[in-house]
Amino acid sequence: MSTSFVLLGLLATGPRHGYELKRAHDDRLPRAKPLAFGQVYATLGRLERDGLVEKSGQDREGGPDRTSFAITEAGRTSLDEWLSAVETPAPFVTSTLFSKVMVSLLASGVDRARAYLTAQRSAHADRLRELTATKTAADSPFGDVVAADFAIAHLDADLRWLQTTLQRVADMDREKRP
Amino acid sequence: MTALLSAAGVAKHYGRTPALTGVDIDVAEGEIVAVTGPSGCGKSTLLHCLAGILRADAGTVTYRDQDLGLWSEKSRSRLRRTDFGVLFQFGQLVPELTAAENVALPLLLAGSGRREARADAQQWLERFGVDHVAEARPGAMSGGQQQRCAVARAMVTQPRVLFADEPTGALDALAGEQVLGELVRAARDQDTAVVLVTHDARVAAYADREVALRDGANDPSGLGVGS
Ligand SMILES: Nc1ncnc2c1ncn2[C@@H]1O[C@H](COP(=O)(O)OP(=O)(O)OP(=O)(O)O)[C@@H](O)[C@H]1O
Ligand SMILES: [Mg+2]
Numbered sequence: 001m002s003t004s005f006v007l008l009g010l011l012a013t014g015p016r017h018g019y020e021l022k023r024a025h026d027d028r029l030p031r032a033k034p035l036a037f038g039q040v041y042a043t044l045g046r047l048e049r050d051g052l053v054e055k056s057g058q059d060r061e062g063g064p065d066r067t068s069f070a071i072t073e074a075g076r077t078s079l080d081e082w083l084s085a086v087e088t089p090a091p092f093v094t095s096t097l098f099s100k101v102m103v104s105l106l107a108s109g110v111d112r113a114r115a116y117l118t119a120q121r122s123a124h125a126d127r128l129r130e131l132t133a134t135k136t137a138a139d140s141p142f143g144d145v146v147a148a149d150f151a152i153a154h155l156d157a158d159l160r161w162l163q164t165t166l167q168r169v170a171d172m173d174r175e176k177r178p
Numbered sequence: 179m180t181a182l183l184s185a186a187g188v189a190k191h192y193g194r195t196p197a198l199t200g201v202d203i204d205v206a207e208g209e210i211v212a213v214t215g216p217s218g219c220g221k222s223t224l225l226h227c228l229a230g231i232l233r234a235d236a237g238t239v240t241y242r243d244q245d246l247g248l249w250s251e252k253s254r255s256r257l258r259r260t261d262f263g264v265l266f267q268f269g270q271l272v273p274e275l276t277a278a279e280n281v282a283l284p285l286l287l288a289g290s291g292r293r294e295a296r297a298d299a300q301q302w303l304e305r306f307g308v309d310h311v312a313e314a315r316p317g318a319m320s321g322g323q324q325q326r327c328a329v330a331r332a333m334v335t336q337p338r339v340l341f342a343d344e345p346t347g348a349l350d351a352l353a354g355e356q357v358l359g360e361l362v363r364a365a366r367d368q369d370t371a372v373v374l375v376t377h378d379a380r381v382a383a384y385a386d387r388e389v390a391l392r393d394g395a396n397d398p399s400g401l402g403v404g405s
Contacts (some may be wrong), residue, residue, distance in 0.1 A: 118399045129382040136359045136384070152380060159379045 003035070003043050008052060008071055008079040015056040015070035018044060028079050031147030044069055052078055074150060097158060110173045117166045121159065180243070182207045182371055183228060183339055187237035190223050197223040199346045199394040200237065205339065206368040210362065212385035214376060219250040220394040221375045222343055226237055228373060229262055229341045241339075263337035263370070266328075272327035277303060277323075278312040281331045288335055301375045302330035306360060322353040329361050336368050343375045344387040358384055 009017065009117035010024045018040050025035045047053040052075035057068045071079070097120060103114040134140060182206035190198040198220045205211050213221050224233040230246050239246045241261070248253060258264070263284075271280045278299050285295035289355060304311040306326040307317075317323050325346070332340055345361060346354035362384050365372045374385050382388050391398040
């Protein structure tokens with residue numbers, strides 16, 4: 001999972017405590033889902049077990065959030081491999097949008113599917129407008145702009161698909177009722 | 179709130195081809211409205227009717243509570259010089275003139291003095307980051323630079339309404355997106371309303387609101403698809 005590699009990447013710049021890692025994650029990837037503390041410690045535990053990070057110090061009080069971790073040589077190698085590897089283009093369609101359209105066609109028919117597509121289109125267009133405003137604001141941080149670009153590209157792809165699907169549904173319906 | 183500019187039931191034929199069959203649209207002061215829809219649905223035709231370049235066959239176009247259909251061609255053309263800015267889909271700059279002369283042109287046509295027009299043109303070229311090509315002719319400028327000059331020319335008179343027809347040929351290019359961002363910021367600074375014609379959802383997202391067309395009419399579903 002990419003969280004391990006994100007943590008390894010953050011540790012590549014120097015040892016940190018668990019809570020510093022969470023903060024660094026949420027600062028550097030501002031639009032990513034915030035990391036839960038529990039997830040940070042669980043991931044660090046796994047990375048340590050696999051020899052990719054090691055404990056590099058402990059403050060007096062002890063406790064898990066007082067232990068700092070450092071990346072190991074094996075950790076750097078693993079991070080380097082991950083950064084170089086090309087991701088497999090999404091092999092399955094796992095979108096809820098897709099499932100909803102197929103299920104409404106199956107269970108409720110064309111009108112229901114069409115109503116859903118129309119409502120979804122308008123929700124997508126609203127979100128697209130919000131993100132565009134975020135990214136055109138004069139003082140947007142670089143991370144926010146890049147994250148907005150990412151979300152906009154995906155929403156735009158969804159919108160094209162919604163439009164094509166609506167057309168296909170209309171065509172299919174026309175053939176059925178002459 | 180009453181609209182600054184509005185169209186009600188606007189219809190337009192080219193010979194026997196119906197391009198618009200009854201479109202309604204309202205634009206408030208300072209509002210940015212996207213006009214969207216598939217190719218051939220009548221977006222450019224609507225824009226030309228709103229800007230008073232084409233006269234509608236039926237329906238009314240109202241600007242500041244005045245029915246533009248009742249105005250003479252001469253008055254409409256004066257209105258275009260004083261209150262409107264237009265960014266056309268095709269053919270933008272006068273090829274024989276330099277960038278600075280192109281941008282100054284609308285001011286000269288509106289009766290400004292030469293020196294004043296030159297100074298204002300220079301400011302708008304700077305604002306859109308193309309002052310370094312002020313003395314170049316369009317043929318010697320990149321596509322993006324030409325586009326920026328065209329935007330500067332459309333904004334130089336500080337119009338109350340800017341009509342922009344597909345202002346970014348290629349938004350995929352970061353450059354196109356930057357031009358659009360700057361155009362929208364400049365319009366908001368001046369409280370200029372914008373009618374932004376586009377087939378691209380990402381461009382439409384720069385607007386406050388979207389009016390979708392399909393086959394020459396309003397499309398309430400916003401999907402531009404037959405039912
Ligand atoms: N000068 C003209 N003479 C004849 N028909 C025209 C003329 N201009 C446009 N049309 C027709 O009117 C309809 C609407 O054209 P318009 O240019 O307004 O569409 P559009 O929505 O701007 O399309 P696009 O997205 O391709 O620019 C089309 O069917 C087009 O063929
Ligand atoms: Mg057009």
